[in-house]
Amino acid sequence: MADNTNNKSNTDTIDSSHSPKVQHLIDTLQGEHIQKKGGQSAVIFRMVMPDHLCPFGLKSIDALKHAGYDIIDRHITTQDENTLVKETLGVKTTPQTFIDGKRVGGNDDLQVFLGNHEPETDDTTYAPIIAIFAVTALMTLALCWAFAVSVFSIQALMWFVALSMCVLAIKKLEDLEGFTTGFLGYDLLARRVVRYAYVYPFLEAFAGIAMLADQPWLNPIAGLVAFIIGLIGGVSVIKAVYIDKRELKCACVGGDSNVPLGAISLTENVMMFGMGGYMLIRALL
Numbered sequence: 001m002a003d004n005t006n007n008k009s010n011t012d013t014i015d016s017s018h019s020p021k022v023q024h025l026i027d028t029l030q031g032e033h034i035q036k037k038g039g040q041s042a043v044i045f046r047m048v049m050p051d052h053l054c055p056f057g058l059k060s061i062d063a064l065k066h067a068g069y070d071i072i073d074r075h076i077t078t079q080d081e082n083t084l085v086k087e088t089l090g091v092k093t094t095p096q097t098f099i100d101g102k103r104v105g106g107n108d109d110l111q112v113f114l115g116n117h118e119p120e121t122d123d124t125t126y127a128p129i130i131a132i133f134a135v136t137a138l139m140t141l142a143l144c145w146a147f148a149v150s151v152f153s154i155q156a157l158m159w160f161v162a163l164s165m166c167v168l169a170i171k172k173l174e175d176l177e178g179f180t181t182g183f184l185g186y187d188l189l190a191r192r193v194v195r196y197a198y199v200y201p202f203l204e205a206f207a208g209i210a211m212l213a214d215q216p217w218l219n220p221i222a223g224l225v226a227f228i229i230g231l232i233g234g235v236s237v238i239k240a241v242y243i244d245k246r247e248l249k250c251a252c253v254g255g256d257s258n259v260p261l262g263a264i265s266l267t268e269n270v271m272m273f274g275m276g277g278y279m280l281i282r283a284l285l
């Protein structure tokens with residue numbers, strides 16, 4: 001049963017172990033008491049301002065509801081109240097959640113506490129690149145269905161490579177500086193001509209878009225661009241990973257990724273190199 005009025009109750013004290021400072025905030029701030037019979041007690045302080053509704057606070061309150069907690073939801077409605085909460089609790093950010101009188105922390109800490117997320121680590125992950133290739137593969141299937149093209153045809157492969165290149169280029173362009181920093185760590189041409197690192201995502205995007213356009217006069221240009229950047233990239237990855245045995249992060253999905261440099265990066269370059277070569281040969285015949 002939920003009391004959804006935006007008024008605090010005289011009984012909104014759910015654990016005697018709260019410090020007087022925390023209890024003072026509970027008594028001072030407006031909000032609501034979301035009662036769950038038999039649920040553990042929780043208090044959350046989150047920003048609910050006219051011009052800002054904290055998304056992390058919404059995630060925290062949703063997680064507490066689904067976990068069956070008896071919740072005192074306290075709203076921070078002004079900057080003065082925000083300052084008061086942070087200074088009282090000795091924290092730098094909100095939301096802040098207390099469970100059975102003990103501070104759990106912000107949304108990330110709460111999700112880990114509830115078992116919804118694993119603790120953040122610096123471990124490598126292939127999730128970003130898997131997501132990209134999975135979505136572009138589904139987009140390719142959709143195009144094959146729409147245009148009655150066999151999924152095993154060269155046209156389907158071209159669509160898949162082109163779409164993958166475009167999405168990967170977008171990821172690089174999201175943080176161009178971050179990408180170039182990672183790219184300069186292993187690309188052989190970029191190490192000699194730094195500006196090549198800044199141009200690379202645009203070349204990749206151009207080649208991918210041109211492949212999708214599939215125009216006779218444009219195909220040789222797109223093929224040459226894809227062939228060259230794929231060849232340079234492939235050789236760079238082979239040297240860095242398989243010859244020099246260096247452990248690096250791949251810049252293929254942007255500068256902030258934890259994707260390891262290796263087979264995935266090589267796959268991207270092999271796709272560009274192979275499709276670029278095919279387009280050049282087809283243009284000459």
